[in-house]
Amino acid sequence: MTRRQRLTRNRLRMCLAVVFFIFGIFGLRLFQIQGIDSQAYASMAVQAGTTKVSVPAPRGAITDRNGVELASSTDGLTLTADPSMTMGDAPKIARILVEALGDKIDYFDTVAKLRKPKSRFVYLIKDVPEWTANKALDKIVAGGFTGVFSEKESLRTYPGGTLAANLLGYLDGTGNGVAGLEKEYNKTLTGKNGSSTYEVSPMTGVRIPMADSTVTKMVPGSDVTTTIDRDLQWYADQRLADAVRASSSDWGLALTTDIRTGQIVQMSQVPTFNPDKKTGMNDYNTVSRAVQTVYEPGSVQKSITMAALADQGKITPETKIVVPSKLTIDGFLIGDYWQHGTLHLTAAGVIAKSSNLGTIVASQQMDDKTMHDYLAKFGFGGKTGIGLPGESNGILAPAKTWTKANHATIAFGQGISVTALQMVRAVGAIANGGVMVDPSVVTGSVAPGGKKTSIEAPTGKRVVSAKAAATVTRMMEAVTAPDGTAPAAAIDGYRVAGKTGTAWRVNPVSGRYVRGQNTVSFMGFAPADNPRFLTYIVLDKPFANAGGGSTAGPVFHDIMSMALERFGVAPTGSKNPKVAQTW
Numbered sequence: 254m255t256r257r258q259r260l261t262r263n264r265l266r267m268c269l270a271v272v273f274f275i276f277g278i279f280g281l282r283l284f285q286i287q288g289i290d291s292q293a294y295a296s297m298a299v300q301a302g303t304t305k306v307s308v309p310a311p312r313g314a315i316t317d318r319n320g321v322e323l324a325s326s327t328d329g330l331t332l333t334a335d336p337s338m339t340m341g342d343a344p345k346i347a348r349i350l351v352e353a354l355g356d357k358i359d360y361f362d363t364v365a366k367l368r369k370p371k372s373r374f375v376y377l378i379k380d381v382p383e384w385t386a387n388k389a390l391d392k393i394v395a396g397g398f399t400g401v402f403s404e405k406e407s408l409r410t411y412p413g414g415t416l417a418a419n420l421l422g423y424l425d426g427t428g429n430g431v432a433g434l435e436k437e438y439n440k441t442l443t444g445k446n447g448s449s450t451y452e453v454s455p456m457t458g459v460r461i462p463m464a465d466s467t468v469t470k471m472v473p474g475s476d477v478t479t480t481i482d483r484d485l486q487w488y489a490d491q492r493l494a495d496a497v498r499a500s501s502s503d504w505g506l507a508l509t510t511d512i513r514t515g516q517i518v519q520m521s522q523v524p525t526f527n528p529d530k531k532t533g534m535n536d537y538n539t540v541s542r543a544v545q546t547v548y549e550p551g552s553v554q555k556s557i558t559m560a561a562l563a564d565q566g567k568i569t570p571e572t573k574i575v576v577p578s579k580l581t582i583d584g585f586l587i588g589d590y591w592q593h594g595t596l597h598l599t600a601a602g603v604i605a606k607s608s609n610l611g612t613i614v615a616s617q618q619m620d621d622k623t624m625h626d627y628l629a630k631f632g633f634g635g636k637t638g639i640g641l642p643g644e645s646n647g648i649l650a651p652a653k654t655w656t657k658a659n660h661a662t663i664a665f666g667q668g669i670s671v672t673a674l675q676m677v678r679a680v681g682a683i684a685n686g687g688v689m690v691d692p693s694v695v696t697g698s699v700a701p702g703g704k705k706t707s708i709e710a711p712t713g714k715r716v717v718s719a720k721a722a723a724t725v726t727r728m729m730e731a732v733t734a735p736d737g738t739a740p741a742a743a744i745d746g747y748r749v750a751g752k753t754g755t756a757w758r759v760n761p762v763s764g765r766y767v768r769g770q771n772t773v774s775f776m777g778f779a780p781a782d783n784p785r786f787l788t789y790i791v792l793d794k795p796f797a798n799a800g801g802g803s804t805a806g807p808v809f810h811d812i813m814s815m816a817l818e819r820f821g822v823a824p825t826g827s828k829n830p831k832v833a834q835t836w
Contacts, residue, residue, distance in 0.1 A: 308405060308446060308447035308448055308449050308469075308470075308471045309405055309406055309407040309446055309471065310407065310443075310444025310445055310446050310447065310471040310472055310473050310474060311326040311407045311444060311473045311474065312326045312407060312409060312428070312442050312443060312444065312473075312474045313326075313441065313442040313443075313444070313473065313474035313475045313476045313477060313698070313699075314326070314476045314477075315421060315434055315435070315438075315442070315476070315477045315479060316476060316477070316478050316479065317479055317481045317482060317483040317486070318478070318479065318480055318481060318482055318516075318518070318696070319482070319483070320478075321483045322412060323411070323412070323413060323416065323417060323421055323479070323481065323483065324409065324410070324411050324412075324421050324434075324435070324528075325409075325410055325412065326407045326408065326409055326410070327382065327383070327407075327408050327410050328382075328383040328405070328406075328407070328408070329380050329381055329382055329383055329386070329405075329406040329407065329408035330381055330382075330383050330386035330387070330403040330404065330405060330406060331376065331378070331379045331380060331381070331403065331404045331406050332350075332376075332377040332378050332381065332386060332389070332390075332401060332402070332403055333374060333375065333376055333377060333401075333402050333403070333404060334346075334366065334367055334374075334375050334377055334400055334401050334402065335373050335374060335400045335402070336366070336367055336368060336369040336370070336372045336373070336375060336400075337372070337373055337400075338399050338400025339367040339368075339398070339399075339400035339401065340367065340368050342367075342398045342400075343363075343364045343367035343368045344364055345396065345398065346363075346367055346393060346396075346398050346400075346401060347360050347361075347363040347364045347367060348360065349389060349392045349393055349396065349398075350363055350377065350378075350389050350393075351363070352392075353385065353388045353389035353392060354378065354381065354385060354386075354389060357378060357381065358377070358378050363377060367400075377401070379406070380406055380408050382408065386403060390403060407428075409423075409424050409428070409528075410529060411527075411528045411529045413483070413486075413487065414527045414529055414530075415490065415525045415526065415527050416483070416486060416487055416490060417481060417486050417490070417520065417521070418433075418525050418526050418527065418528050419432075419433065419520075419522050419525055419526075419538075419539065419540070419541045419542070419543075420433055420434060420479075420481070420520050420541065420641075420694065421433050421434050421435060421528065422434055422435035422436050422437075422528075422642075423435060423528040423531070423534075423539075424528075428443075429443070430442070432539060432541070432642065433541060433641065433642070434477060434479070434641070434694075434695070436642050437640055437641055437642050438477045438695070438698070441474065441475050441477060441698050442474045442475065442477060443474050444471060444472050444473040444474035444701075445471060445472040446471050447468070447469040447470045447471030447472075448468045448469045449468060450468060472701065473701045474701075475698040475699060475700045475701065475706075476698060476699040477695060477697075477698050478695065478696050478697050478698065478699065479694055479695055479696070480511075480516035480517055480518060480693060480694050480695065480696055481517065481518060481519065481520070481694070482518045482519065482819060482820075484819060485509065485518055485519045485812075485815055485816055485819050486518075486519045486520070486521065488812070488815050489507045489509065489519045489521040489812045489815070490521045490523075490525075492507070492808055492811050492812055493505050493506075493507045493521045493522070493523050493790075493808065493812075494523045496790075496792065496804070496805075496807075496808045497523040497524075497792065500792055500795035500796055500799055500804050501795060501796050502792040502793055502794055502795040503793045503794040504522065504523060504524060504542060504546075504792075504793045505521075505522065505523045505790070505791065505792045505793065506521070506522050506542055506543055506673050506789070506790070506791040507519065507520075507521040507522075507788070507789070507790050507791075507808065507812055508520050508521075508543055508673055508674070508677050508788065508789045509786055509787070509788045509789075509812060509813070509816050510677055510681060510692060510786070510787050511785065511786060512681055512684045512685050512690075512778060512784045512785060512786060512787050513685065513690075513785070514690065514693070514710060515678070515681070515690035515691055515692045515693050515710075515711055515713075516692075516693055516694070516696075517639075517692055517693065517694045518786070518816065518820075519812070519816070520543055520694070522541075522542045522543065524537065524538040525538055526538045526539055541641060541642075541643065542673070543672065543673040543674055544639065544641045544642075544643060544644045544645070544672060544674060545643045545644065545645050545672070546645070546672065546673075547645050547647050547648060547670040547671060547672055548670060548671070548756070548758075548759075548772050548791070548793065549666060549667050549668070549669065549670055549671075549756040549757070549758075549759065549772065550666045550669070550671050550676055550754055550756060550772075550774065551665075551666040551667065551754035551755045551756030551771075551772065551773070551774065551801070552607045552609075552665055552666050552752065552753055552754045552755060552756075552801070553666060553676060553680065553752045553753070553754035553774055553775075553776045553801075554663075554664070554665060554666030554669065554754070555603075555604060555607065555612045555664070555665055555666065555752065556604065556680060556683060556725055556728075556729060556752045556776075557627070557628065557631055557679055557680070557683075558612055558615070558616050558624075558664045558665070559600065559603075559604060559612075559615070559724075559725050559728060560627075560631075560682075560683055560717050560721055560722065560725045561619065561623075561624065561627035561628075561717070562600075562615055562616070562618060562619065563717070563720075563721035563724040563725055564627070564687075564717035564718055564721040565618075565619070565623075567615075567618045567619075568600045568615060568618075568724070569600065569724055570599060570600055570601040570724060570727050570728050570731075570832045571599050571600070571601070571832070571833060571836075572599060572600040572615075573597065573598075573599060573836045574597075574598050574599065574600060574602075574603055574611050574614055574615055575595065575596075575597060575614070576589075576593075576595065576596040576597070576598050576603070576608055576610050576611040576614060577595055577610055577614075578592075578593060578594050578595060578610075579610070580610055580613060580661070582613075582657050582658045582661050583656050583657050583658040585658050587609060587610065587613065587661060587662070588609070588610065589608050589609050589610055590607070590609075590755065596608070596611070596835070597835055597836050598611050598834060598835055598836075599832070599833050599834055599835065599836055600615060600728060601727065601728040601731045601832040601833070601834055602731070602833070602834030602835055603615065604725075604728040604729060604731060604732060604752065605728070605731035605732055605734065605736070605737045605738065605834050606737075606738065606834065607732075607738050607752075607753055607755075609665045612664050612665045613661045613664055613665065615664075616660065616661070616664035617660075621652040621653075621655045621660055622652045624652070624660065624663070624664070625649070625651070625652035625655070626652075627716075627717075628649055628663075628669070629649065630689075630716045631678075631679040631682065631689065631716055632675055632678050632679055632689065633647055633649045633669065633671060633675055633679065634646055634647055634648070634649030635647075637672075637674045637675060637678050637691055637692050638691045638692075638711070639674055639691065639692045639693060639694055640693070640694070640695065641694065644672070644674070645672050647669075647670050647671045647672055647675055648669065648670035649669055650668075650669075666754060666756055667756055667757065673789060673791055674692055676776065676789060677692060677776075677787060677789050678690070678691065678692055680752070680776050680778070680787065680789075681778075681787050682716050682717070682722070683717075683722045683725050683726060683729075684722075684726070684750070684778040684784040684787050685713065685722070685784065686719045686722050686723070687715055687716060687717040687718050687719050687721060687722035688713040688714065688715050688716070689713060689714055689715075689716045690711055690712075690713040691711040692711075693708070693710070693711055695708055696708060726750050726781055726784075727830055727832055728832065729750035729751055729752055729777075729781070730748060730749070730750045730781050730829055730830065730832070731832050731834060732750070732751045732752055732753065732777075732802075733749045733750070733751050733777070734829065736834070737802075738753045738800070738801070738802040739751055739753050739775060739777075739801065739802030739803075739806040740802075740806075741802060741803060741806040741807045741810060742775055742777055742802065742806035742807070742809050742810050743810070744779060744810060744813060744814055744817070746824040747779045747780050747781075747817065747824050747825075748779065748780050748781035748782050748825065748827065748828075748829050749777055749778075749779045749780075749781055749813075750777060750778055750779070750781040750784075751775060751776060751777030751778070751806075751809070752775070752776050752777070753773075753774070753775055753800065753801030753802040753805070753806070754772075754773060754774035754775065754776070754801045754805075755771050755772075755773050755774075755800055755801050756771060756772050756773075757770070757771060758770040758771060758772055758793070758794060769797060770794050771794070771795070771799070772791065772792070772793045772794070773791075773792050773795055773799055773800060773801040773804050773805055774789065774790060774791045774792070774801050774805050775789075775790045775801045775802065775805035775806045775808070775809045776788075776789045776790075777809050777813065779813055779817065779822075780822070780824060780825045781829075782825050782827050783825050785817070785820070785822045786813060786816045786817065786820070786822070788809050788812050788813045788816065789809075790805040790806075790808045790809050790812070791805070792804055792805055792808075
């Protein structure tokens with residue numbers, strides 16, 4: 254063998270050795286990938302083409318007392334895009350979206366998003382009902398376009414639109430309650446989101462079928478059951494809106510409560526808002542006036558003054574009161590809403606005719622502390638405990654700060670500020686035989702599995718004797734008599750006890766009374782001889798010379814009539830007692 258042949262053979266051996274060495278390394282690496290690290294590399298491969306998304310938990314429903322949904326959750330989608338994939342087809346994709354979604358989305362704004370430079374993710378539109386969003390997505394796919402994706406959402410909807418909106422409240426952009434029951438029961442209503450992963454095509458971003466794997470199951474929120482009757486609520490909303498419009502009032506309230514339990518079966522206000530549309534919302538129409546707005550109650554307060562006097566045994570319906578033509582107290586001239594000379598009225602006559610002067614004369618039988626203590630017992634100056642956000646205490650000044658003029662005006666409903674709920678609770682105690690029950694608007698919740706959790710019903714406390722309550726009830730029945738101040742509030746076949754209210758409005762800026770501007774109201778309950786429901790109507794700043802009996806009384810009549818019919822409350826068959834108004 255020649256030297257040249259030997260060199261060639263050695264080089265061949267060296268090359269073969271190098272080849273075998275390289276193949277050995279590859280073999281070992283392949284063994285490591287396929288054997289030792291197969292799970293880790295498979296996970297890395299999948300991870301490169303997977304997407305992890307949140308699975309939103311539906312928010313619990315808010316229902317009326319019969320299970321009818323007042324607020325509920327529906328499936329929705331948020332549409333997103335990858336501009337690197339949509340840039341060339343932006344105008345065509347935007348046109349499809351506008352055709353499918355209408356004015357929910359702007360064409361030019363969408364084109365700009367779909368062409369956003371150096372971006373791989375943009376939001377096109379959030380919180381779209383699922384069927385609407387899918388209609389758009391189907392058209393995009395049918396057109397052969399890619400790069401538009403969807404994320405599941407849980408949307409809040411209010412089937413009644415404005416119905417009980419100020420009681421229900423609404424959600425912020427993150428899905429949390431910011432007012433009403435949505436805020437108060439946010440924790441109960443909110444579910445626990447889950448999550449899921451799925452594989453996507455690295456070329457188109459399209460989800461690959463049969464590649465789902467749920468990581469965490471979502472848990473829906475619990476439903477909240479209210480005391481509201483939807484049909485009565487709807488009727489009261491409409492009737493109150495008509496009254497506010499007809500009287501040119503700034504705002505109006507209507508509340509109806511079950512006297513025996515304190516449950517609110519209807520809570521209406523005007524103006525209001527539509528939480529579904531979320532347009533035109535401002536502090537003026539989103540405030541819960543029954544809970545948060547304070548005002549001077551006017552002559553409805555006289556029923557409380559008389560209850561305090563009756564509880565002390567100082568008056569009966571027949572008690573004789575000499576009513577002067579006017580009184581000057583601490584330099585202030587006080588009169589009645591009508592001109593008169595000296596009158597000889599019974600206590601019932603003072604209530605029936607709503608005499609400020611007669612009430613002052615009667616109230617002078619109590620000192621400041623006694624009168625203040627009774628007002629505090631009736632709940633003025635403190636929250637009702639209804640469990641709604643932002644409740645006001647109202648304003649009841651300490652007795653030691655009272656002047657003689659304060660004592661006189663507070664007796665007939667000026668110089669004290671209340672909420673509508675406070676007035677409903679206080680007069681409700683008279684209707685309930687002297688026992689005051691805190692108002693409530695929620696009875697409990699129902700978990701996704703059907704487990705019910707009840708809220709303990711409020712217990713009543715006695716504030717005046719049953720005899721005192723019956724005495725004032727007889728006096729209040731004279732208000733709805735033909736010669737009372739509110740015959741329009743009378744209901745055929747039923748005995749109705751009530752009281753009108755007219756109070757000067759206070760300018761919130763100056764703190765002074767504005768002559769010619771009033772807050773008028775009517776509070777009543779029926780059947781007076783076996784009370785079941787109490788309805789309170791408040792109209793703020795109606796047209797000049799509007800009175801509680803003529804303006805709020807008819808609204809009371811209609812809503813109370815509906816409540817009695819709705820709950821099957823039959824007339825008792827007894828006749829209204831005849832009580833002398835003069836002597």
